[in-house]
Amino acid sequence: xxxxxxxxxxGVGYPLDIVVxxxxxxxxxxxxxxxxxxxxxxxxxxxxxLKLKHKSMAEDTRPxxxxxxxxxxxxxxxxxxxxxxxxxAMGSQxxxxxxxxxxxPLQT
Numbered sequence: 411x412x413x414x415x416x417x418x419x420x421g422v423g424y425p426l427d428i429v430v431x432x433x434x435x436x437x438x439x440x441x442x443x444x445x446x447x448x449x450x451x452x453x454x455x456x457x458x459x460l461k462l463k464h465k466s467m468a469e470d471t472r473p474x475x476x477x478x479x480x481x482x483x484x485x486x487x488x489x490x491x492x493x494x495x496x497x498x499a500m501g502s503q504x505x506x507x508x509x510x511x512x513x514x515p516l517q518t
Contacts, residue, residue, distance in 0.1 A: 425454065428516050444513050448505035451495035454512040460488075462505070467492040480511040 416437040422428060423443025431439070444454065451463035455475045461467075462474075470488040482491075482504045494501025 425513065425516055428513075432516075441513075444509035445506045448509050449502045451492075451501065451505065453491075453505050454509045462488060462492050462501075463495055464492075474505075474508055475512075478508065478511065480508050482508040482511075 417435055418438040418440065419431045419436040420440040422431055422439060423441030423446075428439055428441075447454065447459065451461060453460040453462060453474045456477065460474065467488045470492075472488055473483040473486070474488065474491065475483050486504060491501055491504060494504065
């Protein structure tokens, strides 16, 4: 590829994949990972993936990620998001917001 042309990577989306591809010279990414994982009730956290549809989340009052400053982590608990993702589309929307917020620091 010519050095003056952007290098696009499509279909790569996990945070670690983006970091590795950036180190290898990729410039642009096209990923549905943050929103697709949210639709399945999964949040991106520093440790990896947090599956909020699991029954054990039903009574946990912790934020999704205590180190995250997004409005979802500041206002909602695992239990509340668990309740939403098992019954309502709003849970997927809140998790999408959180997941996209987690991906933003990777663009620098």
